[in-house]
Amino acid sequence: MKNEEPKIGVYICHCGMNIAGVVNVEEVAQYIGKLPNVVVAKHYVYMCSQPGQALIREDIKQLGLNRVIVASCSPRMHEPTFRKVLGEAGINPFLFEMANIREQVAWAHMREPEKATEKAKALIRMAVARARLLEPISKIEVKVVPRALVIGAGVAGITATIDLAKKGFEVYLVEKKPYVGGHLALLNKLYWGKDASEVYTSLVKKLSHPNIKVLVNSDITKISGHIGNFEVKITQKPRCVTENCNLCGKCEEVCPISVPNEINLGLDQRKAVYLPLPNCYPPKYIIDKENCNSCGECLKVCRKKAINLDEKTREIDIIVGTIVVTSGFEPYKPKGEFGYGKYKDVITQLMLERLLSQNGPTKGELIKPSDGKKPRSISFIMCVGSRQELKEEQGEKPLNAYCSRFCCSSALKNALLIKERYPETQVYIIYRDIRTFGRRHEELYRKCRESWITFIRYKPEEPPKVTEKDGQLVVKVKDWLFKVNMEISTDLVVLVEGMIPREDTADLQAKINVTRSPDGFFQEAHPKMNPLDTFTDGLFIGGTAQGPKDVIDTVYQASGAAAKAAILLSRGRVLIDQVTATVNEEICTGCGKCTKVCPYTAIELDEIKEVAKVYDVKCKGCGSCSSTCPVGAVQVRHFKDAQILTMVENLLPFKED
Amino acid sequence: MSSIEEEQEEQEKQEKQQSVLVLGGGVCGIQVALDLADMGFKVYLVEKKPSIGGHMAQLDKTFPTLDCSACILTPKMVDVARHPNIELLTYSEVLAVSRASKSFEVTILKKSRYVNEDKCTGCGICAQYCPIEVPNEFDQGIGIRKAIYVPFPQAIPLIYTIDKENCIKCGLCERMCEAEAIDHNQQPMKITVTVGSIVVAVGFQLFDAKNKQEYGYGRYDNVITGLDFERLVNAAGPTGGHLARLSDAKIPKKIAFIQCVGSRDEKSGNLNCSRVCCMYAIKQAILAKEHIPDADIHVFYMDIRAYGKGFEEFYTRAKEEFNVKFVRGAVSEIVEIPETKNLIVRVEDTETGELLEKEFDMVVLSVGLTPPSDSEAIENILGISKGEDGFFSSPDPQIFTVDTNIGGIFIAGTAEGPKDIPDSVAQASAAAMKASVALVQLTQEEKHVEK
Numbered sequence A: 001m002k003n004e005e006p007k008i009g010v011y012i013c014h015c016g017m018n019i020a021g022v023v024n025v026e027e028v029a030q031y032i033g034k035l036p037n038v039v040v041a042k043h044y045v046y047m048c049s050q051p052g053q054a055l056i057r058e059d060i061k062q063l064g065l066n067r068v069i070v071a072s073c074s075p076r077m078h079e080p081t082f083r084k085v086l087g088e089a090g091i092n093p094f095l096f097e098m099a100n101i102r103e104q105v106a107w108a109h110m111r112e113p114e115k116a117t118e119k120a121k122a123l124i125r126m127a128v129a130r131a132r133l134l135e136p137i138s139k140i141e142v143k144v145v146p147r148a149l150v151i152g153a154g155v156a157g158i159t160a161t162i163d164l165a166k167k168g169f170e171v172y173l174v175e176k177k178p179y180v181g182g183h184l185a186l187l188n189k190l191y192w193g194k195d196a197s198e199v200y201t202s203l204v205k206k207l208s209h210p211n212i213k214v215l216v217n218s219d220i221t222k223i224s225g226h227i228g229n230f231e232v233k234i235t236q237k238p239r240c241v242t243e244n245c246n247l248c249g250k251c252e253e254v255c256p257i258s259v260p261n262e263i264n265l266g267l268d269q270r271k272a273v274y275l276p277l278p279n280c281y282p283p284k285y286i287i288d289k290e291n292c293n294s295c296g297e298c299l300k301v302c303r304k305k306a307i308n309l310d311e312k313t314r315e316i317d318i319i320v321g322t323i324v325v326t327s328g329f330e331p332y333k334p335k336g337e338f339g340y341g342k343y344k345d346v347i348t349q350l351m352l353e354r355l356l357s358q359n360g361p362t363k364g365e366l367i368k369p370s371d372g373k374k375p376r377s378i379s380f381i382m383c384v385g386s387r388q389e390l391k392e393e394q395g396e397k398p399l400n401a402y403c404s405r406f407c408c409s410s411a412l413k414n415a416l417l418i419k420e421r422y423p424e425t426q427v428y429i430i431y432r433d434i435r436t437f438g439r440r441h442e443e444l445y446r447k448c449r450e451s452w453i454t455f456i457r458y459k460p461e462e463p464p465k466v467t468e469k470d471g472q473l474v475v476k477v478k479d480w481l482f483k484v485n486m487e488i489s490t491d492l493v494v495l496v497e498g499m500i501p502r503e504d505t506a507d508l509q510a511k512i513n514v515t516r517s518p519d520g521f522f523q524e525a526h527p528k529m530n531p532l533d534t535f536t537d538g539l540f541i542g543g544t545a546q547g548p549k550d551v552i553d554t555v556y557q558a559s560g561a562a563a564k565a566a567i568l569l570s571r572g573r574v575l576i577d578q579v580t581a582t583v584n585e586e587i588c589t590g591c592g593k594c595t596k597v598c599p600y601t602a603i604e605l606d607e608i609k610e611v612a613k614v615y616d617v618k619c620k621g622c623g624s625c626s627s628t629c630p631v632g633a634v635q636v637r638h639f640k641d642a643q644i645l646t647m648v649e650n651l652l653p654f655k656e657d
Numbered sequence B: 001m002s003s004i005e006e007e008q009e010e011q012e013k014q015e016k017q018q019s020v021l022v023l024g025g026g027v028c029g030i031q032v033a034l035d036l037a038d039m040g041f042k043v044y045l046v047e048k049k050p051s052i053g054g055h056m057a058q059l060d061k062t063f064p065t066l067d068c069s070a071c072i073l074t075p076k077m078v079d080v081a082r083h084p085n086i087e088l089l090t091y092s093e094v095l096a097v098s099r100a101s102k103s104f105e106v107t108i109l110k111k112s113r114y115v116n117e118d119k120c121t122g123c124g125i126c127a128q129y130c131p132i133e134v135p136n137e138f139d140q141g142i143g144i145r146k147a148i149y150v151p152f153p154q155a156i157p158l159i160y161t162i163d164k165e166n167c168i169k170c171g172l173c174e175r176m177c178e179a180e181a182i183d184h185n186q187q188p189m190k191i192t193v194t195v196g197s198i199v200v201a202v203g204f205q206l207f208d209a210k211n212k213q214e215y216g217y218g219r220y221d222n223v224i225t226g227l228d229f230e231r232l233v234n235a236a237g238p239t240g241g242h243l244a245r246l247s248d249a250k251i252p253k254k255i256a257f258i259q260c261v262g263s264r265d266e267k268s269g270n271l272n273c274s275r276v277c278c279m280y281a282i283k284q285a286i287l288a289k290e291h292i293p294d295a296d297i298h299v300f301y302m303d304i305r306a307y308g309k310g311f312e313e314f315y316t317r318a319k320e321e322f323n324v325k326f327v328r329g330a331v332s333e334i335v336e337i338p339e340t341k342n343l344i345v346r347v348e349d350t351e352t353g354e355l356l357e358k359e360f361d362m363v364v365l366s367v368g369l370t371p372p373s374d375s376e377a378i379e380n381i382l383g384i385s386k387g388e389d390g391f392f393s394s395p396d397p398q399i400f401t402v403d404t405n406i407g408g409i410f411i412a413g414t415a416e417g418p419k420d421i422p423d424s425v426a427q428a429s430a431a432a433m434k435a436s437v438a439l440v441q442l443t444q445e446e447k448h449v450e451k
C-alpha cells in the first residue's frame, strides 16, 4: 500500500444551505480538483445522505480511489459514517480524512463568503496533503470477560444489577455502606403515597439471584485494564457479624456505646453494634469498629455465636468486562443559611423524610427536634443549594448553578402528606418557580393548592430570612407576586436541599477515569445521543451519578446503562482501532518520561530492552507520550509528525509540492 | 475454543433467532432498534411515515448545547439503514397482533409508495419534473413539496413516494425515471412476522394550537407554533434559514413567546406540564437573537422549568447574555392589527399586577405535547393501557416506566409521556434492556420445554 500512488477523491458537502449558502462549493471543487493526486472533486447537497454515500462507493469502484476526503461538518458525528462507507467499498477506513468547512468555515464566517471560500480551499488543501501520507490502521480484537461490575447499590445500581443478571450475566454489585439501597432506603414515601420501603423490599428481594454477588461495606481500591478486561481490586471491611445472626437484637441492648445515628441524620442515637434499618439488605447487624471498644458484652449475649470481633478486612480481586457506575449523589448540606445549625427546628428535607418514616427515629411521628412537640406550622424553603447565583464576592467556592430537578415535586409530596396526616397544620411553600414537570406531578401541585397550602414566591435577590422571636421561629419573606412583606411564625422550617456530587467523587474518578461535567457530576459521552456512555470505553453511567434526578428517571437511566453493558457482554469481543502509540526502539533512550505522562498507564519501560513499550489495548492515542518524548521516538499512528507537519506546510496558499 | 466461548456463541445464535418489533422510528425507536440489534436480535422497525427520524428530524438546534439536530440524528439514522440485524419497514403500519403461545404474530401493512423500493436510487429527477406542488408537512406546511417526494434530503430510506391524493397521473415522473422505479399500480402489501417482544415508541403529537382560539393560530399569519419556528430558522427549511414573518416576509424585530399553550391548562383539556416547552422556547429565543441581534424578545410564562443538566445555566445565559425578557403572566388574548398584521398581546404581569398590552411583529406559541395520534388504535391492537393523560402507562409508573400491563410489550420515549431527547434516548435503552430480558427468558423457557 505504501508504494501505491495516492488516488484521492474529494467530496464537498453543501449541508443543504448550511455550507453552500456561504461557501462557493463549485469554485472550491474546481480548485481542489487540480491539486496533485486528486482524481476527482465533487460537491453534493448532503454527503451523509444515502445517495451521497453511494457517490463515494461508486467512485472508489470506478476510479480506483485509495484515499477519500469529505469536506463537511465536524468529524465528531459523521466521521464514523464515512469510515464505514470506505470499509464497505473495500478500502481501509483510516484512509479517510475530513475537513470541517461548516463549523470552522461557513458558520464562523457567515458574513464573509469570499474569505470563507478561500478558507475552505485551504482546509481541504491541508486535508489533501495529509491524505497523501495516510496509512491503513488495523484493528485489535479484545475478548470481553462475560461479567459486569456495578459500583454503588442505590436504586440505580440495584436496577442495573438485576437487569444484567436476568439477561444471563454474572454481576458484582459493590456498595460502600453496610446495606444496599442508597437514599431510597431513607425515604418515607415516593409520590402519590407510594411507600418507599415497600419499593425497597421488593427490589432487594430480586438481588437473591444466582448471577448476583453483592459486596456491601466494600470499596473499590484499584481498577486497571481496559474495555473487555478490567482488573478490579475490592476491599471489604469487616462486619464482625456472621451469617448466623438471627436479628434477635440482644447485642444492641447490652452495647454500652451510643453514637449519633447517621442514618437518621443525627436525629437519634444508635449503638456501636446496630442494624442500619429494620428492612435493610443484607439483613444483618454490623459492628462499627470505629466506635466499638471491644468490651465483649455483645459476645456474651449472642446465642448464635454470630459475632467475631477479630474479623479482618478482605481483599477481593475480580476481572470484569464492563463497569456500570451508579455511585449516586449527596444531599447538599446547608452551610448556616436560613438558620440551619443555629436553630434546632430548622431541618433539611431528608431529615423530614426520616421524621415521617415508619422506620425513622420517631416511628413516623412528626415532631419538632427541639422539644418533641407537634409543629403547628411548617415552612418549606425551596432551592437550598440549587440555582445559586454567582455573585462577585462569592468567588471562593463554586456554587451550584443548576436546578436539582427532584426537589419541587418531592417537597410538594411531603407538604401534601403532612396536610393529610395533620390537617390542622399550616404549610407554607416558599419557592422561586414550581418545577413539577414530571408526569402527573402538576396534579400534585394542584392538589397542594386545593389543600390550602400557601405558596409564596420569592425573588433570589431577596431571599427569606429565618429568625427567632421569643422562642418562636419567624420566616421573613417578601411575596413577589402580592408585593407584601410577610412574617410567618412557624414551628418547623424545612430546607429543601438540592443534590450535589458526592464528596468522594474525585477519589472514584481517579480510579475509573470518567470525566465530569461543569456541575461536578459524571459526564455522559454526548448529552443527547449517548447519555449513558462515557468517554472511557466499557464504562457506563446511570442515575444521579450523572446528575440530579428522581427515582423514576434514575431507574430507566440505570436500565439503559445496563443495556449498554449488555451489548458489550453479548458480543463477547470488541474491535479496537489501533490508533495507538508506537516506539522506535532504535531511538528510544529509555528515559521513562512517557510512562509518567500517560493517563492510561498504557506505556511502560521494558526492563530488559530498556525501551518504552506500549500496551495497545490500553492506549487511547492521546499523544501525551509523543509530545513528551525528547528524542521523537514515540509516534502515534494516524497522527504521525509527518502527517501533521505537511498540513501546516500546506496551510500557506499557492504552495505547490 | 473454551466452553465459555462456545456457550456464548450458542447463546448468540439462539438470540439471533429471536426477533423483536419496534413501533415508531423517532429518535427513541431508533435507539431501541440499534440497542437490540447490537445485542444480536433481529429487529423489525416499523415507521408509518416515508422516513424515520420523527420530530427530531424537524428541529433546528437542540437545547441546551445548541447542537444541530439533524447533524446528531442522521448518524444514527444511517446506522439503522446499514445494520444487518435491522429490517426497516417504513411507510408501514401494524394492522393486527395476536398472541401465539409465548410470542406475538404481527401483521404489518406496507403501504404503496407507487415507487419500487429496490429500483429507486433517490436521484430526485421525478420530483424536479412533477408539476404538482403541495404544502410540505415536514416544513409544517410553510414550504412546498411535489406530489412525488421525500420528506427531507437525508431521509432514510431515500426512496420517493407518490402522494396519490394530489397526483394527477400526468406520467412525467414515469418518463423521466431512468431506474424505471415508478409503479402506479403498486399494491399495498401485508407482511406477517413473529416476534418475542414489542417496544412501542410512537412518540407524541403536537397540541393543535387552533384549539386555543383566543391566540388566533391559523387566523393570524404571524402567530406560529414552536415547531413552525424550528423550520423557519433552519437552513434547510422553507426560507433557507431566514427568520421572517409569514405575512410579508419582513424581519420581525419584536417577538413574543407564549408558554404553556395546551399544557397546564384546564380549558385545553391538558392539566399536565409538557416538560420540553420552557427549554425549547429559551432555545428559540436565543436562536432568534442569533439571527436578529437587535430583536426585542419577551417570553411570557408561569414557571420556568429549567430542570435538566445545563438547563438552568442556559436559562441564565438567555437572560444575561442575550437579554431575553421573561415576564411572568398568563396571556389572555392576542389581537391582530389588520393594517400591519402586528399582534397585540394582552397579559397580566403577575409580578407587577399590571395589565399589559404589548405589540409584537411575531408571536410564537410554545405548544405542548399530546398523546400520539394512533394511541387509540394501538391500545386496541396491542391491549396496552394508557394513563389518564392519554399517554401509554406502566402499571407501576413510579418505578418501572417502560413496562406495560402485557408481558413482553414495553413503552418508551414520548409515547410514555412528554420528555426531551436525552430522556427519550435513555428510556429507549431501558426498554431495549427489558425487551432483551423478555426474549432471553423466552429462550430459556423453550429450552426447558425441549428438555
Ligand SMILES: Cc1cc2nc3c(=O)[nH]c(=O)nc-3n(C[C@H](O)[C@H](O)[C@H](O)COP(=O)(O)OP(=O)(O)OC[C@H]3O[C@@H](n4cnc5c(N)ncnc54)[C@H](O)[C@@H]3O)c2cc1C
Pocket (backbone or CB within 6 Å): A151, A152, A153, A154, A155, A156, A157, A174, A175, A176, A177, A180, A181, A182, A183, A184, A187, A189, A190, A191, A218, A219, A220, A326, A327, A328, A329, A330, A331, A349, A350, A351, A353, A406, A409, A410, A413, A502, A508, A542, A543, A544, A545, A549, A550, A551, A552, A554
Ligand atoms: C430529601 C429527598 C427526598 C426525595 N424524594 C423523592 C421522591 O419523593 N420521589 C423520587 O422519585 N425521588 C426522590 N428523591 C430522589 C431519590 O432519592 C434519588 O433519585 C435516588 O435515590 C437516586 O438513586 P441513585 O441510585 O442514583 O443514588 P444513591 O441513592 O445516592 O445511591 C448511590 C449508592 O452508591 C454508593 N456508592 C457511592 N460511591 C461508591 C463507591 N465508590 N463504591 C461503592 N459504593 C458507592 C452509595 O453509598 C449509595 O448507596 C429524594 C431525594 C432526597 C434527598
Ligand SMILES: Cc1cc2nc3c(=O)[nH]c(=O)nc-3n(C[C@H](O)[C@H](O)[C@H](O)COP(=O)(O)OP(=O)(O)OC[C@H]3O[C@@H](n4cnc5c(N)ncnc54)[C@H](O)[C@@H]3O)c2cc1C
Pocket (backbone or CB within 6 Å): A528, B023, B024, B025, B026, B027, B028, B029, B046, B047, B048, B049, B052, B053, B054, B055, B056, B059, B061, B062, B063, B064, B092, B093, B094, B201, B202, B203, B204, B205, B206, B226, B227, B230, B276, B280, B283, B372, B373, B374, B378, B412, B413, B414, B415, B419, B420, B421, B422, B424
Ligand atoms: C418545537 C419542539 C422543539 C423541541 N426541541 C427540543 C430540543 O431542543 N431538545 C430536546 O431534547 N428535545 C426537544 N424537543 C422534544 C423532542 O422532539 C422529543 O423529545 C423527541 O422527538 C421524542 O422522540 P420520540 O421518538 O419519542 O417521538 P417522535 O419524534 O414523535 O417519533 C415517533 C415516531 O413514531 C412514528 N409513529 C407514530 N405512530 C406510529 C404508528 N402507529 N406506527 C408506526 N410509527 C408510528 C412517527 O411517525 C414518528 O416517526 C422539542 C419538541 C418540540 C415540539
